[in-house]
Amino acid sequence: MSQIKSNKKFKWALDFNQKNRTQATELPSPPGYSQSANASYTEASRDTDSNLLLIKKLWDVALGPLKQVPMNLFIMYMAGNSISIFPIMMVGMLIVRPVKALFATQSTFKMVEGTQATGQKFVYFIGNIVNILLALYKCQSMGLLPTHSSDWLAFEEPQTRVEHIGGGLSLI
Amino acid sequence: MGLLSIYFKPNFLGLLKCLNKLNWFIVFFSLINLSVCIYEDQIGKFDWRQTYVGRIKFSQFDTVSTAKKIIVATEENVLAALNLKTGQVVWRHVFESASTGNIQLLQITEKVVTVSGSNPYLVRGWNSATGVLQFEWSLTLQNDEQADFSEWWVQNDMLVHMLPVFGSHIEVTMYNLATGQNRGSTTKLPAVWANDGCIVTAPYYTCIHGPMGNQQLFSLDVTSNTMHLISQPLSEYVTLSSYDGNLRPLDGNGIIPAFTVDDRKIIVIKNSRFELLKTDVVDPSASVAIVDIANGPVVLQTWIDDTQGFSMRANSVSTGAEVAELRTSDRELRLPEPEVSSAVCTKSAREQLVCRILLTGGDDSVHLMQQGGRILWSREEALANVVAAEFVELPVSDLDAAIESEFDQKEAAKMYSSIWAAFSRRLQTQFQQLQTLVHSIQSGEVLEDDPPSALVRDYFGLHKIIVLVTEVGKIFGMDNLSGSILWQHYEAQLDTEHVLLYTRRAARHPPHDAYLTVVGKHQETGNGLIISLNPITGSLIGERVLQLDVQLLQVAILHRADNEKLHALILLDKDENVQILPQSAAPLVENMFMYVAERNTARVQGYALIYNGQTVEALRTWLVQLGGSADAGHRIVAVAGKAAGERVHSPGRVLADRSVLYKYVNPNLVLFLTEGPDPLHKDVVVATCVDAASGAIVAAQAHRRARALPYVLHTEHYLAYLYYNDKQRRNEIATLELYEGKQRWSGAGAAFTSLWAERAPGVERLAYILPAAPAAAATTATERSLTDKHVLLALTSGAIIEVPWAYLEGRRGGGEEGAMLPAPAPEIMLAPEARLNYNRTLARPRQLYTAPAGLESTSLVLATGLDLFYTRVAPSKTFDLLKDDFDYYLITIVLAALIVATYSTKYFASRKMLKLAWK
Secondary structure, three states, rough: HHHHHHHHHHHHOOOOOOOOOOHHHHHHOOOOHHHHHHHHHHHHHHHHHHHHHHHHHHHHHHHHHHHHHHHHHHHHHOOOOEEEEEEEEHHHHHHHHHHHEEEEHHHHOOOOOOOOHHHHHHHHHHHHHHHHHHHHHHHHHHHOOOHHHHHHHHHHOOOOOEEEEEEOOOOO | OOOOOOOOHHHHHHHHHHHOOOOHHHHHHHHHOOOOOHHHOOOOOOOOOEEEOOOOOEEEOOOOOOEEEEEEEEEOOOOEEEEOOOOOOEEEEEEEOHHHHHHHEEEEEEOEEEOOOOOEEEEEEOOOOOOOOOEEEEEEEOOOOOHHOOOEEOOOOOOEEEEEEEEEEEEEEEOOOOOOEOOOEEEEEEEEOOOOEEEEEOEEEEEEEEEOOOEEEEEEEEOOOOEEEEEEHHHHHHHHOOOOOOEEEOOOOOOOEEEEOOOOOEEEEEEOOEEEEEEEEOOOOOOOEEEOOOOOOEEEEEEEEEEEEEEEEEEOOOOOEEOOOEEEOOOOOOOOEEEEEEEEEEEEOOOOOOEEEEEEEEOOEEEEEEEOOOOOEEEEHHHHHHHEEEEEEOOOOOOHHHHHHHOOOHHHHHOOOHHHHHHHHHHHHHHHHHHHHHHHHHHOOOHHHHHHHOOOOOOOOOEEEEEEEEEEEEEEEEEEOOOOOEEEOOOOOOEEEEEEEEEEOOOOOOOOOOOEEEEEEEEEOOOOOEEEEEHHHHHEEEEEEOOOOOOEEEEEEEEEEOOOOEEEEEEEEOOEEEEEOOHHHHHHOEEEEEEEEEEOOOEEEEEEEEEEOOEEEEEEEEEOOOOOOHHHHHEEEEEEOOOOOOOOOOOOEOOOOEEEEOOOOOEEEEEEEEEEEOOOOEEEEEEEEEEOOOOOOEHHHHHHHHEEEEEEEEEEEEEEEEEEEOOOOOEEEEEEHHHHHHOOOOOOOOEEHHHHHOOOOEEEEEEEEEEEEEEEEEEOOOOOOOOOOOOEEEEEOOOOOOOOOOHOOOOOOOOOHHHHHOOOOOOOOHHHHHEOOOOOOOEEEEEEEHHHEOOOOOOOEEEOOOEEEEEEEEEOOOOOOOOOOOHHHHHHHHHHHHHHHHHHHHHHHHHHHHHHHHO
């Protein structure tokens, strides 16, 4: 709305009396002003402009996760490999955020339908995956991933026995 | 408090779940305390100690000092003072357990004087009130061979030492009691009649001598300056045809010289003459003593009458008239072979006879009896010699049992065919529960003080019964929380040399009682003697007392239970025949093996037990001669198999690089510790791990110039034993750990069989210096083996030290792999705060017994020896239990305050909103 207003102001600035603004609209167009041409122009420009902006904005959104990577790397570096409450919280954030974002992909890109939508989605997806991988790498370096056989030791069943014995020193 | 343990029980995931559920706050506070020792206010909270003195040898009433005491000297070489009113130990001195500590004489004048040792002798005087040593001098006899026949007594502040040389003479020496100064020289009195059947009735030395049928009774006052020999023909007193030469001094502290002949006649020496008393010995087994009462000396006799039970009678020495006050018979009093240890009688202000008689039983019990037969206190001195102990679970309460049976699948299917029956049953149980609740509310605390009702399993399984078998053949049931004796059973015929104890049925099978069997030997024949008891009540059940007609070689318990949930006993007798007890369980014998080790020859014989349709046969399968050939002279010092039913929670160990080193957990593995002579290295100690099913030797190691100590530990894949290093002159502990390697040999959950063993395990071994003298060793045991293993060492200094296994680890200091273990050190640090019994020193600890509690974190420990000590340990801290000093009030107040704050702020917030809306 404001855009249209400002457009009007810029295109035609002969409004001398603001009080009579409502009346002025009912007045016939001044000479040299073609309302239809203006309308068609604003219509077209608005359409393409907002589209471009939207696309630009969406690309921003899509590239957001990738832009976070350096920041995440820095956080990871700062957090260190010790297992204590703050590093764990950070790693948790690192994992949870991209996963949440992935689930919210549909809603994020809901309003877009266009040629670049799939590309954006793909980039967005890749960015989040990269973040998850980074977080997993962090978990790995912190030793939080159950990748060793020792991590599954507690679930291994104990052996059973076949033979039974008894005896000891002679009682005689 | 209970939450944690419930959630913890299922598995490790359970712990994680419960951590989630619980307040981080609580977890944080429970982890923050990492100290091992207890706080000052926890003294005696989880532990108790009972002090014993052993079977009484000499006793005397100390009526001189203000605090009335009985001074006792015992077979265990203990000198102690017992409180006359309570029977508690006032002070106690424990002498050396070897013959150097033998107490030869106890005499109470104004001091307590003892003669102890055997050439050299130590004469010591003690303050009777405090037990402080006041003087000491030693005495070495020239004639060492004869020294064992020495007799000692005190006369007129002189210590009299008499040494008879049989068939020749008597040497008498007198010393000043306090200083040891010899009055003159040794007097030699000719006495050709002296023989080894002679007795001393101070100051007389009395013998029977002469050809058969014409014996003479001789008596000589050895301390008098003039030698006056009293002699009389024996035929004056007893008929010689039935006489078997039994001359017996009287019990108690004789006030006039007297003795019994042939267990029938009592003879008193009076005015240098023998005088036959009018009173005869009532029963050949009777204990006879002469006690001074106000009217003159009386002969006091106690015996066990077949019909009347314990009986006591007193007759005047001079007239033979009976003293009515002292006549007693009590059928309730169980006092086998009573013996008057000492007695004292006085007249009270109202001319009444007041007597205190200290009685010792054949079961080592001590009773203080007053006139009229009332027992003032009793001490069970048999407990100073415990040979076997077992922790027994208590049964669940009736109500719990009903609920359990309701949800037991099989039982339920049998009983409730229809859904309606099940429903009505449910309602009934609910009603019962309600009733108990109401009842408990009504009676309040009274219910808990009632001991019979308290004998049910508690929530954490910490309450158990300890069954103790003592050397004398008395079996005790003891409450582990209080240490009070619940029941006792004396079996005079039981020889407890190699006694074995088996819990054949736990108390968790409600309709059936718990079942415990003691396998010992018959005192006389050496044949097997099997006693079956209900460990909760102490009553005989099942086979009761079963006397076998054959000697037993070994006994095993069958791993499978029969229909009545009873585990059968497998008895292997001397002729290698097998008996199954009960016989009906014979078909259950399957995959059963036995081994018998001979201590002195170090020969181990393996047997396979095979059921052939009717009987079970023992087939010799393997034979191992430990320590090389049979003439190598090795002997087995100790044997350790794994505890029956031991669980191994984790199949492997996690290394520093997060890989797994799998344990070699062979349930059939047995560790033999042998020692033998070596031409080069004096003595060698060999530890051999033998698979008892197949006879295969799994691992072995030897120590040169060392002597083995009989302390071995064997649990999971850990093995440890102690030995004395002769070269360095110190005690060492060697550990072995057996590992399969980084790969598991068989799949997870697969059955382990000894008969298909193709690979040998890797052995990690190390030895550490133990800077103390060990007296016993044990490992902690927990329900699911989830907690760490700690080694408990009882030291001769009277301490029980808890050493984490990590300090004994064979891989300690092994580079990368050992990085998680403590830094390598040659010596094991025995920290004072790791001492379980803090300042309660235990005299002569002999054995440690451990048992799991219901709580996974906790292990129950019993130390036996001269003292009994019970405590509980938590090797990984009490992770499933809130701290003892957990502040319930604080947390309740905080919680309540938070709730109040929440609701009040809510109210205020709504009021504020309302106000805002009106603006």
